[in-house]
Amino acid sequence: MDLTYTQEEEEFRAGLREWLGRVLPTLPPKPDPNDWPGRRAYDTGWQRRLYEAGYAGLHWPVDAGGQGATPTQHLIFLEETEKAGAPYVGANFVGLLHAGPTIAAEGTPQQRARWLPPVLRGDEIWCQGFSEPDAGSDLAALRTKAVRDGDDYVITGSKIWTSHAEVADWCELLVRTDPDAPKHRGISWLAMPMDAPGVTIRPLRTLAGSTEFAEMFLDEVRVPVANRVGEENDGWRVTMVTLSFERGTAFVGEVVACRRTLAALAGEARRNGRWEDPALRRRLGLLAAEFAALWRLTQWNVSESEATGSVPGTGGSVFKLRYSHARQDLYDTAADVLGAGALDMDHAWVLDRLSSLSYTIAAGTSQIQQNIIAERILGLPKGR
Helix, strand or coil: CCCCCCHHHHHHHHHHHHHHHHHHHHCCCCCCCCCHHHHHHHHHHHHHHHHHHCCCCCCCCHHHCCCCCCHHHHHHHHHHHHHCCCCCCHHHHHHHHHHHHHHHHHCCHHHHHHHHHHHHHCCCCEEEECCCCCCCCCHHHCCCEEEEECCEEEEEEEECCCECHHHCCEEEEEEECCCCCCCCCCEEEEEEECCCCCEEEEEECCCCCCCCEEEEEEEEEEEEHHHEECCCCEHHHHHHHHHHHHHHCCCHHHHHHHHHHHHHHHHHHHHHCHHHCHHHHHHHHHHHHHHHHHHHHHHHHHHHHHHHCCCCCCHHHHHHHHHHHHHHHHHHHHHHHHHHHHHCCCCHHHHHHHHHCCCCCCCCCHHHHHHHHHHHHCCCCCCC
């Protein structure tokens, strides 16, 4: 693992900092969290600025419309934009971090030409249709079926926790195309237009009051066979590509944000007198070490990806598992620092604490990550 930066990488960092310093003061105010049309416009507007400046799809291959930057340059980009307080990908999350990289890696030239440029420009939003009410953590147990009818699949079923479905144009959808095959082998990965007849969206309100997730009901929705990414019934392998991106670098910016929050917590503890508690100082110190280690792990994963020229590997599961619990520990500590203020629902740390509860479930539960680590890294036998 090489943790040093080259002169070229430091020059890239300096140029990015200069651009952020010029552009960020010109952004409009952030919309209300419940104003989804406004949030879409804000997020896609930022994406358009990135595109025009040459920062969109920075690490995507050049033939996929990206800049062909190294994983290390991508890491620098994520670090510097988070430090500067730049907008996160927001409603562009699924398209930029999941569907887009998957299509770039697995799609045909025609699919890449159709779907990747609008993602990079911020013209189209994607949502994720993976989870189902009856499948739980066992993604391969999905039941949404797709029956071949000429040049179309006819899809019936339902999805849950469909990220950004309210404003999405497309959905990365997993369907069962062979009900008689073993459950991991009868799945296909489709790109479904969200305005297709038969698609019904019902927003879900989270504990924090937000509605970035939804239930999605599919009643004989027709999707062209040409929208299938990968071969029929090879969707599980394609999905593993998607999830490797989701667990590989998707949370990098959040590690930087957590380290910034940790510093703010220490400052608040000094102001309100909680710093005198040695147990609290010990917790803050342990968290500082934890997030420093997570940042090094991120660098290791990026260094491995750069050395092998491959997509993020199983090291992303190690990161995801530990980060999920570290984030919860961070905001539990924030509640102790705030004292009675931890009941103030208008405080950002309180909302972040509620949000942190989902991290041991989102992007693969901690139990699933433990299985991946046990089987694919440690070489332990599969559980019965």
